[in-house]
Amino acid sequence: MRRWLLFWWATQLAGFGEAPLPPARSEASTTNRAPITITRQADATVAFAPQAPAMPALVEAALRAHAGTNSAAAWHAWLSPKDVVGFKVTSAPGPVAGTRPALVRALLESLIASGHPARQIVIWDRRKADLADSGFTRLAEELGVRCIGLDTAGWDATKAYESPVPGKLVYGDLEFGQTEPPTGTGGRLGRKSHVSRLLTQEITRIITVAPLLNHNHLGVHGHIANLGLGTVDNTLRFEDSSDRLAEALPEICALDEIYPKFAICFTDALVCQYRGEERSQLHYAVALNELWVSTDPVALDVLALRELASARERSPVDGEKPFKTELYRNCELLELGVADEKRFDVRRNP
Numbered sequence: 001m002r003r004w005l006l007f008w009w010a011t012q013l014a015g016f017g018e019a020p021l022p023p024a025r026s027e028a029s030t031t032n033r034a035p036i037t038i039t040r041q042a043d044a045t046v047a048f049a050p051q052a053p054a055m056p057a058l059v060e061a062a063l064r065a066h067a068g069t070n071s072a073a074a075w076h077a078w079l080s081p082k083d084v085v086g087f088k089v090t091s092a093p094g095p096v097a098g099t100r101p102a103l104v105r106a107l108l109e110s111l112i113a114s115g116h117p118a119r120q121i122v123i124w125d126r127r128k129a130d131l132a133d134s135g136f137t138r139l140a141e142e143l144g145v146r147c148i149g150l151d152t153a154g155w156d157a158t159k160a161y162e163s164p165v166p167g168k169l170v171y172g173d174l175e176f177g178q179t180e181p182p183t184g185t186g187g188r189l190g191r192k193s194h195v196s197r198l199l200t201q202e203i204t205r206i207i208t209v210a211p212l213l214n215h216n217h218l219g220v221h222g223h224i225a226n227l228g229l230g231t232v233d234n235t236l237r238f239e240d241s242s243d244r245l246a247e248a249l250p251e252i253c254a255l256d257e258i259y260p261k262f263a264i265c266f267t268d269a270l271v272c273q274y275r276g277e278e279r280s281q282l283h284y285a286v287a288l289n290e291l292w293v294s295t296d297p298v299a300l301d302v303l304a305l306r307e308l309a310s311a312r313e314r315s316p317v318d319g320e321k322p323f324k325t326e327l328y329r330n331c332e333l334l335e336l337g338v339a340d341e342k343r344f345d346v347r348r349n350p
Helices: 002-016 052-067 071-078 101-113 128-133 136-143 197-202 223-228 242-253 297-314 326-333
Strands: 034-040 085-089 121-125 146-149 155-168 189-196 205-215 262-273 285-294 344-349
Touching: 034 052, 034 297, 052 071, 052 101, 052 285, 052 344, 071 101, 085 101, 085 197, 085 223, 101 121, 101 136, 101 205, 101 262, 121 128, 121 136, 121 197, 128 136, 128 146, 136 146, 155 197, 155 242, 189 197, 205 223, 205 297, 223 242, 223 262, 223 297, 223 326, 242 326, 262 297, 285 297, 297 326, 297 344
Parallel strands: 034 344, 085 121, 085 205, 121 146, 205 262
Antiparallel strands: 034 285, 155 189, 262 285
16 A cells, blocks of 8 residues: 555656645644754864763753753653653764764753653664664663664564565575575575564664764665664665665654654754765764754654755765655655655744
């Protein structure tokens, strides 16, 4: 059904112009608008490095501005005391270009101060080694929370995203070594991407903390990438194609084991790196000293695309192609959020 809807959407765009969009399942589903709060603190970074003393004030101001109440009440509105809360970070680019541990520390300390048990908080990403290299393992130990890589958590054999696109299975995928390859393929193939057991058996609410960092196929290493590529195995079959990602990621994010658990997302906009992807290239970066908050992951990613494009325009490179946006239009079709900037309600604080 979902793939038919994506096909219908493509035909509408090709033949009849932009089609009307369905209402989003985000915070503003009744109004079909996406509220976003942007909080800026001038001293949040120095020479692109996050300043730990400034992080708690930035987080508190952002939570108050977005929820219209104190931080404890904000957390209680999004989470239950019984929830196992998973903070999905982007650790592969490292602590400079990826999600910054200093910001995550302030978020975790705020949540724990609200009364949420530290033992019911998990920092997670795809690879345990990336989490350790970026400093998240040490951070978790200091705060008494858990830090888990999906490569050690295992995959749920009963919960998977299936598509006709085959992928060569690699070590760590659930079906690696379990199936024989068709003749001439050169390796075992799989058409299923299994959801992590961390999502199906433990985490009840998901919080994404995504950097403002470009991605060559997705435009931005954002919340949709976090929810899609960061929750299932056998993703290599999509990752080398913008078109495959534009179809698969919305469908993965819409799985019952993923999207209904989504609580709130934070864009780490302390620094905007507009070229370089997973490599730290600060000559292609600008300090914004901002934290963006919304329950709409699609809107935050589209806003990030605009910020990245604006930075590129100020420092142009010959032959550079504009960002593709099909992924985010498909996300809106599947009611994951709002992709039309005309329906963003952006509030700046201060």
